[in-house]
Amino acid sequence: MKAIILAAGYATRLYPLTQNRPKALLPIANRTIMDYLFDEISRIPRIDEAILVSNHRFADQFVAWAQTAQVAYPKVRIRVLDDGTTGNENRLGAIGDIDFAIRQAEIDDELLVAVSDNLFTFHLTDFVADYLHHGCDTLLAKPLNDVDACRRFAIATLDDQRRVLSLVEKPEHPQSNLAVYGLYLYRRDTLPLIAQYLAEGNNPDSPGHFPEWLYQRREVRAYLFDGECIDIGTVEAYRAVCEEYKNRNCPA
Numbered sequence: 001m002k003a004i005i006l007a008a009g010y011a012t013r014l015y016p017l018t019q020n021r022p023k024a025l026l027p028i029a030n031r032t033i034m035d036y037l038f039d040e041i042s043r044i045p046r047i048d049e050a051i052l053v054s055n056h057r058f059a060d061q062f063v064a065w066a067q068t069a070q071v072a073y074p075k076v077r078i079r080v081l082d083d084g085t086t087g088n089e090n091r092l093g094a095i096g097d098i099d100f101a102i103r104q105a106e107i108d109d110e111l112l113v114a115v116s117d118n119l120f121t122f123h124l125t126d127f128v129a130d131y132l133h134h135g136c137d138t139l140l141a142k143p144l145n146d147v148d149a150c151r152r153f154a155i156a157t158l159d160d161q162r163r164v165l166s167l168v169e170k171p172e173h174p175q176s177n178l179a180v181y182g183l184y185l186y187r188r189d190t191l192p193l194i195a196q197y198l199a200e201g202n203n204p205d206s207p208g209h210f211p212e213w214l215y216q217r218r219e220v221r222a223y224l225f226d227g228e229c230i231d232i233g234t235v236e237a238y239r240a241v242c243e244e245y246k247n248r249n250c251p252a
Contacts, residue, residue, distance in 0.1 A: 002112070004051050005053065006113065022058040024062075028245055029242075035069070046128065059082035081100070095206075103195075113184040122227035142181065150174040153170065157178065
C-alpha cells in the first residue's frame with residue numbers, strides 16, 4: 001500500500017501564518033501538523049511508501065522536513081513531489097495532484113489518500129482494518145450536528161451495510177448529517193479511474209468530488225470513526241487547536 005499526502009495548497013485563509021510556510025508545517029505543541037499525520041501512517045504495516053505532493057513554492061521546506069522525518073519513520077519511504085504550480089491560479093487541484101502523484105511515482109498499488117491539514121484523534125489502523133475486511137473503496141465519515149458545518153463537507157447517505165447510496169460535495173441543502181473527511185482508501189484497480197474522471201472534464205479540486213463520481217460506478221463504503229478530526233482551515237481554528245495544547249508550549 002502507498003500513501004499520497006496532499007500538501008500543495010496555499011492556505012490563503014490562514015494568512016499571514018502561511019505566507020512563508022505551508023499549513024502542514026505549522027507547529028502545534030512543538031510538532032508540525034504533518035508529524036501527527038505521519039505518526040499514524042507509520043503505524044500501518046502495509047504502507048511502505050508515502051508520496052507528499054507540494055507546490056513549487058513550498059517544496060524545499062517539505063524536502064527539509066522529509067529528510068528529518070525519514071529518520072523518525074524509517075519503515076516508510078518518504079518522497080516529495082513538486083507539482084510545479086506557483087499559485088491558486090495554476091494549481092492542479094486535489095484530484096489533479098492525486099493523478100500527478102500516481103503518474104510520477106508510477107503507483108500500482110492500494111492507496112491511502114490524506115489531506116495534510118487535518119488533526120485527528122483516532123487510529124488509521126482501524127480505518128485500514130475496515131477497508132481490508134470488506135475490500136471496497138472506503139471513505140471516512142462521522143455525523144455532524146451543525147447544518148452549516150455540513151455545507152462545508154461532502155455529505156453521504158448509507159445503507160445498513162455502510163454502502164454509499166448518495167454523496168454530494170458541499171451541498172447547499174444536505175440530505176443527511178454524515179460528513180466525509182479528507183482520508184480515503186482506494187483499491188489498486190480504482191487508480192486508473194482517477195485519470196478517467198479527469199479526462200471526462202470533471203472537477204479537479206476538492207478530493208470529495210472523485211468518490212462522488214465513483215460510487216455511481218462501483219461499490220464504495222464508509223468507515224464511521226470515533227474521536228475527532230479537526231479541519232484547520234482558518235486562523236481561528238488553528239489558534240483554538242493551539243489553545244488545547246497550550247501546556248505543550250504551542251505558540252500563541
